Amino acid sequence: MMNLIVDVGNSFIKVAVFKEDTVLEVYKADQENFLKKISKIFEQYPSIRAIMVSSVGKLSEKQIKALAVFAPTYTLSANSKLPFKNDYATPTTLGVDRIALVAAAYYKYPMKNCLVIDAGTCITYDFLTESGVYKGGAISPGVRMRFRAMHEFTAKLPMIETYELDDFIGTTTQECMIAGVLFGIVNEIEATILQYQRKFKDLTVIFTGGDSHFLSKRLKSSIFAHPNFLLEGVNYILELNKH
Numbered sequence: 268m269m270n271l272i273v274d275v276g277n278s279f280i281k282v283a284v285f286k287e288d289t290v291l292e293v294y295k296a297d298q299e300n301f302l303k304k305i306s307k308i309f310e311q312y313p314s315i316r317a318i319m320v321s322s323v324g325k326l327s328e329k330q331i332k333a334l335a336v337f338a339p340t341y342t343l344s345a346n347s348k349l350p351f352k353n354d355y356a357t358p359t360t361l362g363v364d365r366i367a368l369v370a371a372a373y374y375k376y377p378m379k380n381c382l383v384i385d386a387g388t389c390i391t392y393d394f395l396t397e398s399g400v401y402k403g404g405a406i407s408p409g410v411r412m413r414f415r416a417m418h419e420f421t422a423k424l425p426m427i428e429t430y431e432l433d434d435f436i437g438t439t440t441q442e443c444m445i446a447g448v449l450f451g452i453v454n455e456i457e458a459t460i461l462q463y464q465r466k467f468k469d470l471t472v473i474f475t476g477g478d479s480h481f482l483s484k485r486l487k488s489s490i491f492a493h494p495n496f497l498l499e500g501v502n503y504i505l506e507l508n509k510h
Contacts, residue, residue, distance in 0.1 A: 275322035371500030
């Protein structure tokens, strides 16, 4: 049986085809060509039998309803059936992206204390106990958000579009901004991991998200990098919620 997972983020839409729990293809789409892309995917994979949408972005209700033409469509929400116990104080405000990440941790690393770090528009930290209880975590600004904030809240600092830096000492204003953001985030992540390790034994750290590829290279901590972790989590939840 095949599923289609639609992850609507703040920056773009990811669409993934799953056969059971294996990712076959991952596509990127924008809102304008979204339904055309879906149509082409169904031409290529006519065996898809269910769709689940995880949206923190701006996919319209009309577009979501249009998906039902292709296959039964589910929308991930706080009311979806979940595999873990949600101990969040305000469960209805918990982002569906974070719900999906925790679900993936629950299935991929059973009976482990898991810290899932997602480096995207924001950097989110989500903690799942070894007994399968979600406790919460933290949210901080992501890479681009930090660059944008410095540019927009000052008179002269430029907007940084490309950012690679090997040394933590910047020798120009742009390099100083890059060093401050990248090494600031790396130090934040390392310190957060250390806090959890001091409190919870045998901590498993999972790192994912659009900026994880270059941040993970700078981390000293032992981590598991998963580019499709969120998509896998949504797929697990879809299997749990199929009627």
